[in-house]
Amino acid sequence: MGASDRESPSGDETIRSRHDWAATSPSQAIVEAVATVEETTPVALVRETETTLYEYVDPEALDSLVGSDRSGSVAVAFDIDSLHVTVSSGGQLVIDLGEH
Structure with a gap:
């Protein structure tokens, strides 16, 4: 994973990383x-939960939109169960572990 840190404002945990x-x-x-x-591996996550990212967002569209070299800034936010995920074209990935 890229550079990351954890913060806990108001009791909810937030994980931020730059990529x-x-x-x-x-x-x-x-x-x-x-x-x-x-606290598992990507392979074990799929095996244990039988859940894939594709069930929440189209990974190819996400990669194309956020990962492309374009002028301007793009951010996409969505929930994976109780996790709120925000990813931006600037390389920031934020996962909020609080209830949403």
Whole structure:
């Protein structure tokens, strides 16, 4: 995973990481981050929960939209169960572990 930190404002935990989308796709970074949050591996996450990122967002469209070299800033936010995920074209990935 890219550089990351955890913060806990108001009791909810937030994980932030910065990535180079040329080196790691946004969808792969999300899968790895969610697996880290769940204290497992990406492969075990799918095996244990039988859930894939595709059930929440189209990974190819996400990678194309957020990971592309374009002028301007793009951010996409969505929920994966109780996790709120925000990913931006600037390389930021934020996972809020609070209730939404």
